[in-house]
Amino acid sequence: MSPTAHRFLKACRREPVDRLPVWLMRQAGRYQASYRAVRQKVSFLELCRSPELIAQVTAAPIDEFGFDAAILFSDILVALPAMGLDLSFEKGEKGKGDGGPKIGNPVRDRAAIDALRVPDPVKDLPYVLDGVKAIRRVLADRVPLIGFVGGPFTVASYAVEGGSQGFTRLKTMLYADPAAAHALFDKLTEAAIVQLQAQVSAGAQAVQIFESWLGELSREDLEEFSFPYLARIAEAMRPLGVPSIIFSTGTSTHLQPLSRLGYDVVGFDWRIPLAEARRQLPGVAVQGNLDSTLLLGPKETLLARAKALLEAAGSEPGYIFNLGHGIQPPTPPENVKALVDLVHGWPVNQERA
Numbered sequence: 470m471s472p473t474a475h476r477f478l479k480a481c482r483r484e485p486v487d488r489l490p491v492w493l494m495r496q497a498g499r500y501q502a503s504y505r506a507v508r509q510k511v512s513f514l515e516l517c518r519s520p521e522l523i524a525q526v527t528a529a530p531i532d533e534f535g536f537d538a539a540i541l542f543s544d545i546l547v548a549l550p551a552m553g554l555d556l557s558f559e560k561g562e563k564g565k566g567d568g569g570p571k572i573g574n575p576v577r578d579r580a581a582i583d584a585l586r587v588p589d590p591v592k593d594l595p596y597v598l599d600g601v602k603a604i605r606r607v608l609a610d611r612v613p614l615i616g617f618v619g620g621p622f623t624v625a626s627y628a629v630e631g632g633s634q635g636f637t638r639l640k641t642m643l644y645a646d647p648a649a650a651h652a653l654f655d656k657l658t659e660a661a662i663v664q665l666q667a668q669v670s671a672g673a674q675a676v677q678i679f680e681s682w683l684g685e686l687s688r689e690d691l692e693e694f695s696f697p698y699l700a701r702i703a704e705a706m707r708p709l710g711v712p713s714i715i716f717s718t719g720t721s722t723h724l725q726p727l728s729r730l731g732y733d734v735v736g737f738d739w740r741i742p743l744a745e746a747r748r749q750l751p752g753v754a755v756q757g758n759l760d761s762t763l764l765l766g767p768k769e770t771l772l773a774r775a776k777a778l779l780e781a782a783g784s785e786p787g788y789i790f791n792l793g794h795g796i797q798p799p800t801p802p803e804n805v806k807a808l809v810d811l812v813h814g815w816p817v818n819q820e821r822a
């Protein structure tokens with residue numbers, strides 16, 4: 470297949486498709502027996518540092534469920550050690566699950582921010598780039614590969630809080646020392662750009678920014694501390710010629726400004742009806758937004774709600790089926806299969822552009 474012919478890439482560009490493309494955030498993960506088997510043998514970070522295992526784990530859900538895109542198996546925090554932070558995943562090593570990230574030396578003042586190093590992906594993250602190349606070989610162009618990074622605010626929340634401990638320290642920094650906060654976001658923006666550039670050079674065919682916790686900020690703070698950085702990332706992606714996706718949660722009240730940052734696709738959570746979101750976003754493709762809890766069952770409810778979503782998506786080109794956030798570990802794989810089959814069987818009546 471020509472590299473531009475994939476239905477996922479067409480939908481990103483708002484071109485008509487034969488069937489609706491579907492992929493799910495966290496489609497490679499603990500809900501799969503094959504993933505749990507790998508995690509019996511290696512820790513999460515060991516997995517993220519093995520190109521062979523990255524390729525195996527990334528491709529598994531494509532074989533198992535027939536998704537229309539693969540997403541690089543890695544984490545939004547993998548670059549932090551190269552930036553000078555001690556990253557570990559506390560519990561959940563060796564397949565026990567529920568391992569949360571922990572940073573031993575969180576960034577708490579201006580000196581710590583100034584000491585952060587922007588990583589050199591080729592030198593510092595070779596396993597990610599070798600992983601991208603290995604995935605492309607294993608996929609053999611069956612489906613395109615999405616690369617990703619974490620958004621500056623979301624990564625900063627872990628760097629400053631030291632783990633999944635809320636947002637109070639980071640948000641206090643915005644108000645108490647805005648110059649320090651800007652310096653932090655500036656560094657994380659540069660780090661995001663160089664990682665995405667390197668992933669695309671290595672073979673990633675689209676990119677997604679996981680700015681998952683952006684909904685913590687007010688519009689005022691978004692405009693000062695987030696949107697300029699996200700726009701800078703989008704601008705740096707443009708010459709690379711691959712579609713870019715901005716994903717966040719809790720931001721239904723900010724979709725229009727998010728759609729003006731320069732991304733091809735806007736992804737959002739289940740808090741807004743899809744039809745309403747599409748009406749608000751005429752100039753971009755949209756991705757989402759089924760509540761991932763529906764995948765836990767019952768299957769009839771899952772499929773009824775997914776059908777309603779497909780109806781709400783309408784016939785305008787530029788729709789990618791996904792969840793509102795990642796798949797949850799207790800998800801029965803048969804429900805994922807039923808969902809993908811439903812989307813692929815859905816009649817598409819998109820006008821030629």
Ligand SMILES: Cc1c2[nH]c(c1CCC(=O)O)Cc1[nH]c(c(CCC(=O)O)c1C)Cc1[nH]c(c(CCC(=O)O)c1C)Cc1[nH]c(c(C)c1CCC(=O)O)C2
Pocket residue numbers: 493494495496497498499508513540541542543544545546561566567568569570617619623633679681795
């Ligand atoms: C905050 C954040 C992180 N990672 C991520 C975020 C953004 C918020 C979100 O969208 O969920 C995003 C992420 N995490 C992972 C990916 C890979 C791509 C994908 O599968 O979509 C991506 C894009 C794999 C992962 N990242 C992690 C796992 C589970 C690891 C395991 O125990 O095997 C996976 C598959 C671990 C992780 N990594 C992180 C946390 C908080 C955790 C612990 C929670 C959990 O265990 O689910 C940091």
